[in-house]
Amino acid sequence: MVRRLGQGDSWAEEALYRRHFTAVFRVALRLLENRADAEDVVQDVFVAAFADIRKLRDPAAFGPWVLGIAVHRAHRYFRRQKLLHALGLGRQDDPVTLDELACEDVDPEMRGALALVDRELRKLPPRKRAAWVLRRIEGHSLAEVAAACACSLATAKRWIHMADAHIAPHIDLEVSDES
Amino acid sequence: MKAKLRLPLRSTIRDGFDEGDLMRLWRGLQARRSRRWLGWRLAVGVAAASALALWLIVPWSSVINRTGPLRLATGGVPAALVAGQQPERLVMADGSSMIAAPHSKVDVLANDARVFLSALRQGAVRIAVQPGGPRRWVVDCGPVSIEVVGTEFEVERAANEIVVSVMRGVVVVRGARVPDHVQRVSAGQRLAIPTAEAPLPKVAPGHHEPTIAPIPSESPAQPAPVLAPSEPSPALPAMRLGPDDMIRRADAARRAGDAALAKRLLAQAFEMAAGSPSGAIAALTLARLSMGEDPAGAAAVLARALRNRVPRGLEEDVRARLVEAQVRSGDKEGARAAAREYHRRFPQGVHGPEVRRWVAE
Numbered sequence: 001m002v003r004r005l006g007q008g009d010s011w012a013e014e015a016l017y018r019r020h021f022t023a024v025f026r027v028a029l030r031l032l033e034n035r036a037d038a039e040d041v042v043q044d045v046f047v048a049a050f051a052d053i054r055k056l057r058d059p060a061a062f063g064p065w066v067l068g069i070a071v072h073r074a075h076r077y078f079r080r081q082k083l084l085h086a087l088g089l090g091r092q093d094d095p096v097t098l099d100e101l102a103c104e105d106v107d108p109e110m111r112g113a114l115a116l117v118d119r120e121l122r123k124l125p126p127r128k129r130a131a132w133v134l135r136r137i138e139g140h141s142l143a144e145v146a147a148a149c150a151c152s153l154a155t156a157k158r159w160i161h162m163a164d165a166h167i168a169p170h171i172d173l174e175v176s177d178e179s
Numbered sequence: 180m181k182a183k184l185r186l187p188l189r190s191t192i193r194d195g196f197d198e199g200d201l202m203r204l205w206r207g208l209q210a211r212r213s214r215r216w217l218g219w220r221l222a223v224g225v226a227a228a229s230a231l232a233l234w235l236i237v238p239w240s241s242v243i244n245r246t247g248p249l250r251l252a253t254g255g256v257p258a259a260l261v262a263g264q265q266p267e268r269l270v271m272a273d274g275s276s277m278i279a280a281p282h283s284k285v286d287v288l289a290n291d292a293r294v295f296l297s298a299l300r301q302g303a304v305r306i307a308v309q310p311g312g313p314r315r316w317v318v319d320c321g322p323v324s325i326e327v328v329g330t331e332f333e334v335e336r337a338a339n340e341i342v343v344s345v346m347r348g349v350v351v352v353r354g355a356r357v358p359d360h361v362q363r364v365s366a367g368q369r370l371a372i373p374t375a376e377a378p379l380p381k382v383a384p385g386h387h388e389p390t391i392a393p394i395p396s397e398s399p400a401q402p403a404p405v406l407a408p409s410e411p412s413p414a415l416p417a418m419r420l421g422p423d424d425m426i427r428r429a430d431a432a433r434r435a436g437d438a439a440l441a442k443r444l445l446a447q448a449f450e451m452a453a454g455s456p457s458g459a460i461a462a463l464t465l466a467r468l469s470m471g472e473d474p475a476g477a478a479a480v481l482a483r484a485l486r487n488r489v490p491r492g493l494e495e496d497v498r499a500r501l502v503e504a505q506v507r508s509g510d511k512e513g514a515r516a517a518a519r520e521y522h523r524r525f526p527q528g529v530h531g532p533e534v535r536r537w538v539a540e
Contacts, residue, residue: 014351172184
């Protein structure tokens with residue numbers, strides 16, 4: 001499908017967009033905690049991905065590659081919003097938090113735990129936060145996290161462990177798979 | 180005592196968007212790309228020389244104006260196609276045509292240089308699009324949209340399902356209830372999409388009887404002919420849905436807030452795949468969705484899954500959830516027996532504390 005996209009097949013464009021939209025949107029929303037910003041970033045990401053598709057050497061890497069664009073764009077957006085806030089020009093919307101997005105069958109105790117996670121995540125530097133979100137919330141592999149965060153595997157592991165250590169005093173984290 | 184969370188958290192967090200959002204952002208994305216492309220061309224023209232730029236801009240906009248909307252062969256711009264007791268037909272200037280079956284209605288929502296967008300409100304319509312044209316043809320059919328480039332296809336909107344049959348070329352069908360949310364349907368294929376109220380149809384290959392039969396060519400002066408009863412066309416292979424497709428569609432339905440459809444799809448997936456990992460996943464998810472309103476039903480599904488053999492990797496979760504369901508439905512004896520079995524098989528199980536707590540309540 002990526003090859004067909006490179007040849008200008010518009011059906012392949014939409015199919016790829018649909019296939020990867022969920023992953024990109026979830027990461028953008030988690031990193032920016034603002035729906036309108038996340039939507040802007042998602043559109044930016046796919047515009048950039050389709051424009052630069054010929055630079056992608058390995059078609060099978062489209063998923064991690066587009067996720068990397070999403071993380072990079074989200075960081076840029078975040079820095080811009082921070083600057084606007086500092087100048088008193090930023091948006092005043094309430095953040096979209098993890099507990100607000102919890103599934104209907106999640107009990108109140110778990111919702112409280114999610115709210116705690118959200119609060120502690122906000123205190124982390126953006127890169128560590130992105131690595132933890134990709135790994136501990138979205139369940140991406142370490143290799144995918146490293147690719148998306150444009151760092152080495154060792155660095156990604158270190159960031160995730162540091163974020164774990166930051167959150168662990170408040171919540172018991174049971175990790176189901178460390179592969 | 181600290182709160183506990185099992186990682187990754189993915190399955191406890193909703194996606195936060197629905198099909199409408201996805202399509203809205205897709206359209207916005209397309210608009211951004213058009214502006215970007217056009218902006219680049221204009222920038223090149225302006226940089227060349229101001230007089231040259233003016234010469235480039237003026238014919239550019241007049242080219243767009245000249246292409247304009249798709250007109251009828253008889254002149255005028257189509258607005259709607261409404262058929263009473265007899266079929267009705269529209270023939271376009273480029274040779275494309277739309278034929279509405281009796282008691283059908285099609286509205287034209289947008290018609291410009293780039294797209295011809297119509298909406299099938301009721302009944303059935305056959306559309307033949309001349310290949311090589313500049314426009315995308317899109318037919319909106321409620322929860323499903325169909326996009327074509329150069330093809331002949333039929334779409335029927337019945338009470339329980341929407342059926343797309345392709346005679347020539349390829350169409351792209353989109354919607355929350357379409358497998359993977361988008362499918363390509365080629366000549367000789369037929370895709371049936373159940374609506375929210377309908378149970379899943381039993382999909383099987385067989386004869387396809389088109390709602391609208393082919394019309395012989397006519398001269399423009401003659402009135403539209405009465406259509407003869409349809410001839411059966413060659414058997415069209417239908418698109419099969421496997422249990423994994425149904426589980427994915429159930430996820431989409433759940434995210435869209437349609438828990439009833441999600442449960443029906445999961446029940447169907449379980450029937451098809453009991454004894455396999457997919458069947459166990461379907462049973463677990465169905466039980467989770469049913470736990471609040473129908474814990475006895477949830478317990479029944481989980482018990483059946485265990486009788487049909489659950490893969491080892493999922494057995495612990497299924498057994499733990501069975502205890503929970505039986506406690507919630509008031510079956511204390513059953514819950515105690517299920518809890519004993521859980522502890523026997525999984526003495527160090529991750530759900531051990533919860534199972535003990537449920538039975539003790």
